[in-house]
Amino acid sequence: MRKDIANLKYVFNPKSIAVVGASDNPAKLGNVILKNLVDGGYEGKIYPVNPKYEKLLGLKCYSDIKRIKGKVDLVIFAVPSTIIPKLAEDCGEKGVRGLVVLSAGFGEVGNFELEEELRRVVLKYDMAMIGPNCLGVMNPAERVDSIFFPFYKFGRPTVGEISLVTQSGAVGSTVADLAAYYDVGFAKFASYGNGATIGDADLIEYLGADPKTKQIIVYLEGTKNGKKLLDVLERVNKKKPIIVLKAGKSKSASEAAMSHTGNLAGNYLAYQAAFRQSKVIEVDSVVDLFYVASIFSQPLPRGARVAVLTDGGGLGVLAADSLEKENMEVVEFSKETKGKLKKVLPPYVNVVNPLDIVADSGTETYQKSLKILMDDPGIDSVVVIILFQAPAVDSRIIDVLVKESDRKKKPIIVVAVGGEYTKENRRILDGYGIPTYGCPKSAVRTLRKFTDYSLFLQNKK
């Protein structure tokens, strides 16, 4: 691994952070970042840097980086781009190992020379740099946070297993915000922007080796080195699932193409080829990034045989339609399972898959039926549809699901369509590692991708 990439540990796990451009003006990024580190409970040393102040938020403020007496692992830059290469040189001389450059005004606006100058300095000292033109990093476990969005606007994910690598700060932060809302935790977050020295493939490689990371979400617009990306995707995806969203698919084929193939093969076809070849999980929407990543809190399914348990007939039928469309098997219950179910269900329930235990069934009926489905080795995963609107159903159903989910026999996923009350219950379930979905279609689509990844791992053995 390149030295600067190995130094990413000082970016994600710094013992001390300096914020260059710290300020007491709430409109400035440097203010938000400093405040977030202090309020967020970062336990390492924090050094505000700005010659205009003596003190900020009760912390001693330094006029420049070199004046700081102690060791500085990470420097976050929130100052105009033109002065950054010079300041980066100071960092290098001081022995700083990690930089996060939030500032825009580099290659993305045509200032290639400035970006090149910064790149040279950073590589000269083997510093790990995230950026420029980005949101930077989060590591919830250590409360490391360079995101310049205030806490009340952008929820921070708790500690978890998902790591996210994103070119776009906007996409990355919305996925993280969704995760925070549904109480799904993150291991690491990196928005790399221009990726002047460290880009997509480097971060995926690093997180592939990070023991805290179990799933990797990637948002890409373009890559600088496709061959390297393909190689890293292939290697890492065998160890942990990579979920990718590629933007910029509509860009037309190269105008100069002279063959049929040239015309058909737009910019995206090569990316699609690389994703299919490496067997990473490709999704086509921002929410799917979150959905697919969070389903991995469940055990891997052995196959594509699915049982649907519902207290609302229509939603069960919709789920069955989606399952068929996604080439999943709405499995026929075995004689044994049918017999067991008949014993616990009211006589008017038709014992078929999807199993509609009807709206006046309460928690206990759910519990008994679910246990039978979980014990049947002919079923690979269970989709539980809950009509939280029905009078017989309430939050006690959560205990039932958590208990079954904790046995880790096979995946359980939940579909619950509805408003506030439903959403509140969904959030609690997601917090317990039971993924929930607002419609049968997205649940099934996600389960299909989960199953495909599981089958890929099985074939590999």
Next chain:
Amino acid sequence: MAKKSAIAEFRMLEKYGIHPLPNGLAKTPKEAVAIAEKIGYPVALKLISPQVTHKTDVGGVKIGIKDKKRLLHAHEDILEGAHKYEVEGILVQKMARKGIELIIGGKKDPQFGHMIVLGIGGVYVEVFKDVTARICPITRTDVREMVGELRSHPLITGIRGMQPINLNALYSLMVRTSKMLVEEDMEELDLNPVIFDSKGYDIVDVRFVK
């Protein structure tokens, strides 16, 4: 397309064990007859002209020619239709089998390098855009997966009593093409159409840019 003669393109393929339909370029009617007799009737005649890309538009393609008399007639017709253009010669080619038309192509992508494309070929290729790709080099397993990814894959693997195409032949043709794309550092390649049936395939037309 580079101004490569069709003949040179066909020779390049043979180096990699990829065999286009038997053919020859005739400069005169007499040569055309000689080639046809060598490869055997029925044959097709195709106008080769650097100025004509869509041969059918100028009546530059005659198919199913069964004997010498009809060949001379067709030859004359083609030259008449092409009197405005510079003519490199007339390609005499063995008639292709009937079957499923596929397109096999290649392209050098600025990010990923050489990629190989497989799709449903023929006149609807641009309409359905039913294609899938891999980054070179590829293995037979890659090709098997690619076939499954095509929306119209039942056409290839067989529907309703229709026999599947010779998949083994497709696998090795794809692997060889992938090798050629990389070793010859081709910018773009079209084998279109390649007509497959249950026994094998015929490569009808080739174009590439080096």
